[in-house]
Amino acid sequence: MAKRLRRWRAAARFWSAELRLLRERRLIAxxxxxxxxxxxxEAPDVMREEAEPIEHFCRFGWREGRRPNLYFDPLxxxxxxxxxxxxxxxxxxxxxxxxxxxxxxxxxxxHWYARTYGLPRRVCxxxxxLTHRRSQRFAPNPNFDLAFYLDRYGVEIGPNRDPFAHHLRFGAVRDIDPSPYFDSERYRHSKMTDPPPGMRTPWAEADLRVPLVHHLDTQCRSS
Known part of the structure; x- marks a missing residue:
């Protein structure tokens, strides 16, 4: 009787977890x-295994830090x-x-994005x-001056491309300024010589990327 009860409970837990995963997959899809x-x-192993991407993300991917899109970091x-x-x-x-x-x-x-672009309350x-990022009409944060950036790098970016994705790709190696009010090169040098309290190194390897991203990440962690 006790063994049968344990089996029933194990089966109940299994199907409960499967139902939860099904709901999560549908929501994300x-x-x-x-x-x-x-x-x-970013996950060639998933492609080789011919796994269904959303299901893989729900079962394993988010725990492994795999991104569902360019603007969401699960870890x-x-x-x-x-x-x-x-x-x-x-x-x-x-x-x-x-x-x-x-x-x-x-x-x-x-919140800034919804206010700035007047989105209805129910719109994510x-x-x-993500739907309009290539239109070059929407910025992801108030520190990224879209007009300034396109004036400087619009020819290099080209049409139907995400300007901030360009900043993410090249900002770490070229210290590109995201606005006239943020000097990337100066910021990098200031953090290399004057590290924030609690940092193990002047510029931790994980943060050796885009100066604006480091700045925003530091703001988020201190808020």
Whole structure:
């Protein structure tokens, strides 16, 4: 009797977990926040295994830090808002996170974005940005001056391209300024010689990237 009860409980836990995963997959699939092309590009092992990308993300990917899109970092989000809880960060963001002001990554500010571009309350700011980011009409945060950036690098970026993705790609090696009010080269030098309290090195390897991203990440962690 006791063995049968244990089996029943184990089966109940299994099917409960499977039902939860099914709900999560459906929510994410309808959210416009999952970029299958990016996911498979960054996870060639998933492509080789011919695994379904969203299912892989829900079962394993978010725990491994695999990104569902360019503007969502599951490990960063989990560490900042979920305190390491065993909960799918993207599901949390979709259900309560964005409405509560949680950022999907340090360089996308959903509340600022919704206010600035007059989005209706029910529209997901991140989904709107991901849909329109190549139009070159929307910035992901107030520190990125879109007009300034396009005036300087528009020819290099070309049409139908995401300007901030260009900044993410080249900002770390070229110290590109995101606005007339942010000097990337000066910022990098200041952090290399005067590290923030608590940093193990003047510029931790994980932060040796885009100066603006480092600045925004530091702001988020101190708030």
């Amino acid at each position: 309808s959210s416009e926040l999952f970029d299958e092309t990016l996911y498979l590009y 960063w989000y989990r560490d900042r808002y979920l305190k390491g809880a065993d909960q799918n960060p993207l599901v949390h963001y979709l259900t309560v996170g964005e409405a509560s002001g949680c950022r999907p990554v340090c360089y996308f500010d959903p 700011a991140l989904a709107h940005f």
